[in-house]
Amino acid sequence: MNILWDFDGTLFDTYPAYSKIFSQVLEGKVDEKEIYKRLKVSFSHAIDYYKLTKSQIDEIGILESKLTPNDVKPFEKVEEILKFANKNVIMTHKDRHGVLSILKHYGWDKYFSDMVTIDDGFPRKPNSLSYQYLHEKHKIDLAIGDREIDLIPAKELGISTCIFQNKSKFADYEISDYSDLTKLIKSAM
Template structure:
């Protein structure tokens, strides 16, 4: 099986760290659960929802980048899935250097044939250009993400889709844990 993976919230459990940074940025005045919920839609959505200005966005990004990869660990069992699939690629909005820092920390770069990062010049999701590019090169079967934003472009190009820890309508498969990956994805 050849799989396209989203990064944040799909391979790595980064949203708790993002939530903590935004919580501190907003002087602990908004509940962490509310921040998490809006961030899971998208960062730009959360910025607009909470009315953050350019300086606050800049500070958020600086603080988030300063976090150790240890605070952005992988989800349980995902490494076992990566070991058993044929090809794995990543499509993320995260800058390449940040992706590589986390992959290097966990020694996971070996699992990925290619990475399209946020600074590679492709339009942002849900535009399908990066998915088309990766599919043409790697003959993908499945796209896995944690948000609808991750599966819309996959659907557009005819890939099967899986939402991780998200029950929103529109995916072909749904997973709460990667322990169930091969039982759910057939």
Template sequence: MNILWDYDGTLFDTYPAYAKRMSQVLGSVSEVDCYIQLKVSATHAISFYQMTESQINEYNRLISNISPEEMPPFDHVEDILKQADCNVIMTHKDQEGAHKVLDYYGFTNYFREIVTADHGFPRKPDPAAYEYLHHKYRIDLAVGDRELDIIPAKQLGMYTCLFQNDKPADFHLNSYRNFYEVVIF
């Protein structure tokens, strides 16, 4: 199976650390509320809270300094990575930030290609990056934690799987423990 993975909230549990930093910048908004908005998208959360340029810059500075220890991989995701024929990532995260965490947990070698914000593709849900990866690797399944992550896959006719999200998708998982029991072609 050839799998296209989202990064934040799919491979690594990053949103609690992001929500903590956003709450810190906003002051009067709880981490839980920030988490809910960030799970839609960072752009959405920034707009929702009407963050100023100064707040956005401070938030970006804080998240760039988060240690990998605060962004652990989800339980059992490594088991799936080991069993897949091919894994690729498409993320809005920058190359340095993505590799910092992937390298820390020893995950980098599981991926044939890691497409980041630095590659110049339009942001999701634009399908350009997915199309590039699909043509190159013949992707069977796209896995993400947000509807935004699977919209481009659906447009290209790929199977889709949402992690910890019940929006419409071909497959849904709350845990990676039983991935191959749930994701059956």
């Protein structure tokens, strides 16, 4: 099975760190749980919702660049799926350096045969061009993400979809943790 993964909120639990950053930029005036909900739609949605200024967006970028791999943790049992898959690829809006530093920190770089990052110049999700590129190159069987914008491009290309810790009308499968996906994949074999 060849799997396309989203990064933030799918492989790694990055939203708590991002919620703290947003809260700091918003001077603690917004609850982190509320920020988390907005980030789960998309980063740009949260920026628009809170009507952040250019300087606030820049400040978020500076604070985000100071995050270390220890500030983000992988989700439990996801490594079992990575080991099981024939191929794993990533499509993310993060920069390549940031992704690689986190993957290397956890020893997970060996599990991924390819990735598309913001550095590659593809349009942002839900545009399907990056997914099409990865699908043509790797014959993707399943796309996993935590937001609808992670699934829409896969659906357009006829790839099966799985939503993690969320709900979506675009999901063929919904899982709350990766032990659910392990069972699902093994039953499909």
